[in-house]
Amino acid sequence: MTEKLSDETRGPLLTPLFEAGWSLTDDRDAIAKTFVFDDFIAAFAWMTKVAFWAEKWNHHPEWRNVYKTVHVELITHDVDGLSALDAKLARKMDSLMET
Numbered sequence: 289m290t291e292k293l294s295d296e297t298r299g300p301l302l303t304p305l306f307e308a309g310w311s312l313t314d315d316r317d318a319i320a321k322t323f324v325f326d327d328f329i330a331a332f333a334w335m336t337k338v339a340f341w342a343e344k345w346n347h348h349p350e351w352r353n354v355y356k357t358v359h360v361e362l363i364t365h366d367v368d369g370l371s372a373l374d375a376k377l378a379r380k381m382d383s384l385m386e387t
């Protein structure tokens with residue numbers, strides 16, 4: 289069963305993400321980041337790559353694509369807050385920006 293991040297694990301897991309441009313959302317225990325691409329096709333190609341990892345890990349983003357931007361919010365619905373899966377998917381999203 290996925291567990292909500294504890295106060296002890298939150299810092300080490302989230303700090304690197306904050307340094308990479310992620311931020312905590314105001315309205316709930318989630319993280320958010322807006323990704324900007326060269327064009328729509330690049331944005332959608334990235335979303336497709338992320339989709340395979342999300343499906344493999346059974347952990348899915350909340351995202352909105354407008355032209356060449358993708359606004360992403362990550363939260364673990366099963367625990368109504370952040371879990372290690374959110375940090376894992378966030379790291380993967382950032383790494384797929386480099387490919």
Ligand SMILES: C[C@H](O)[C@H](O)[C@H]1CNC2=NC(N)=NC(=O)C2=N1
Nearest residue numbers: 346347348349363364365366367
């Ligand atoms: C039934 C299915 O395994 C669950 O609904 C999975 C699917 N993907 C998920 N994605 C996210 N972000 N949080 C979840 O709790 C979650 N649960």
